Amino acid sequence: MLAERFKQTRRDGRLRYEWPSEHEKVTHFEEIFTEWQKGLRGFEETARRKLYENDEFDDLDRRFHRAALGGMIYDGEGLAIEAIRLLHNELIDQESFEAHVKVIDELLAVLTARLHEWHGALEDQVDVPQSFKKGIKDIAEGKVLDMEKAMQDDPPSGDDEEFQGVG
Amino acid sequence: MKNFKASAEFWKNFYSLPPSQKESARETWRTFRENPFHPSLGTHRIHRLSALHGTSVYSVVVEGDLRVVFKIINDCVFTIDIGTHALYG
Numbered sequence: 001m002l003a004e005r006f007k008q009t010r011r012d013g014r015l016r017y018e019w020p021s022e023h024e025k026v027t028h029f030e031e032i033f034t035e036w037q038k039g040l041r042g043f044e045e046t047a048r049r050k051l052y053e054n055d056e057f058d059d060l061d062r063r064f065h066r067a068a069l070g071g072m073i074y075d076g077e078g079l080a081i082e083a084i085r086l087l088h089n090e091l092i093d094q095e096s097f098e099a100h101v102k103v104i105d106e107l108l109a110v111l112t113a114r115l116h117e118w119h120g121a122l123e124d125q126v127d128v129p130q131s132f133k134k135g136i137k138d139i140a141e142g143k144v145l146d147m148e149k150a151m152q153d154d155p156p157s158g159d160d161e162e163f164q165g166v167g
Numbered sequence: 168m169k170n171f172k173a174s175a176e177f178w179k180n181f182y183s184l185p186p187s188q189k190e191s192a193r194e195t196w197r198t199f200r201e202n203p204f205h206p207s208l209g210t211h212r213i214h215r216l217s218a219l220h221g222t223s224v225y226s227v228v229v230e231g232d233l234r235v236v237f238k239i240i241n242d243c244v245f246t247i248d249i250g251t252h253a254l255y256g
Contacts, residue, residue: 135247138174146186150178
């Protein structure tokens with residue numbers, strides 16, 4: 001979905017590539033800009049159904065979500081790059097450039113945050129309780145004990161070293 | 168499920184609960200050890216933590232907003248934490 005540099009036409013039964021006119025470049029950019037935003041809204045709806053509120057989501061759903069986010073970030077940056085080129089070639093003015101890039105950057109920030117929230121490293125998530133991260137780490141390191149014992153006996157007092165090799 | 172294990176962190180946090188909440192947790196445990204997905208437990212998957220961890224992470228309602236969080240590896244249930252964090256649902 002990158003803003004295409006060439007216009008495709010079909011003449012005499014053959015596919016031809018033509019360099020778009022100056023006006024067409026701006027029009028094409030505007031079309032892709034609008035399509036990208038529409039795509040984002042559609043994505044949110046699909047993500048809610050397939051991942052955020054899906055009790056049965058599996059690894060495929062997770063990977064599709066991550067792939068879609070990566071793709072939309074790639075396309076958004078492509079739009080920003082095209083805006084810079086259009087400004088450099090004086091095909092759009094500074095005001096139009098800033099307005100477009102502001103919207104692009106705001107949406108890229110949302111996409112990047114979403115990518116981090118759902119696919120970042122667990123330990124880097126600031127809103128995930130430290131006790132959850134610690135519990136996961138304990139399990140990975142074998143610092144576990146029988147649940148019946150945990151529900152009945154007092155844990156050792158003192159620091160974490162006393163839990164080493166527990167269970 | 169045959170095996171139930173608790174993380175050291177769960178153990179520590181369980182024992183720092185006030186007595187009434189400890190009793191509620193023990194009551195919940197009596198049902199949980201028979202069936203972690205018993206309807207009375209309100210067991211539900213925490214989507215975001217499951218996605219981040221790469222394994223299903225579940226939450227069980229103890230009382231009010233107190234939750235126990237666990238995961239299953241093969242035939243062992245690992246209790247990860249107990250607490251009232253909003254993310255536990």
